[in-house]
Amino acid sequence: MDKKKYNKVKISAGPKGWGGPLIIEPTDEKNLIYSVTGGGIHPIAARIAELSGGTPFDGFKSNAPFEKIAVCIIDCGGTARIGVYPMKKVPTVDIYATTPSGPLFRFITEDLFVSGVRVEDIEIVD
Numbered sequence: 001m002d003k004k005k006y007n008k009v010k011i012s013a014g015p016k017g018w019g020g021p022l023i024i025e026p027t028d029e030k031n032l033i034y035s036v037t038g039g040g041i042h043p044i045a046a047r048i049a050e051l052s053g054g055t056p057f058d059g060f061k062s063n064a065p066f067e068k069i070a071v072c073i074i075d076c077g078g079t080a081r082i083g084v085y086p087m088k089k090v091p092t093v094d095i096y097a098t099t100p101s102g103p104l105f106r107f108i109t110e111d112l113f114v115s116g117v118r119v120e121d122i123e124i125v126d
Helices: 043-052 081-087
Strands: 008-011 022-024 032-036 055-058 069-074 092-094 113-115 122-125
Touching: 008 043, 022 069, 032 043, 043 055, 043 069, 043 122, 069 081, 081 092
Parallel strands: 032 055, 032 069, 069 092, 092 113
Antiparallel strands: 008 022, 008 122
């Protein structure tokens, strides 16, 4: 069976955003672009999946083990979800321009979290 080809993508903070940039490269074992935003796959998740070759996954309709998630896209203003995925060492993209806050703020670090991301803040890198 042929291995799927994945691309490395850079996800930078948008205007007034915080953290990152994150460099994401899915693998066969860790290929989910996990969208936990409600309303289906968010356009940010779709763009990351398109550029990286990862698999878009709606985290509200189903769930997957943390170890299969390449990156998680959230829309959290700063209480729970903002810290859950970084606490599990899952790179996290918040579509809102948030900074570390909430009860799990200590897990939100620049190497695991980026916020205020727009579609144009995502690019393929070598």
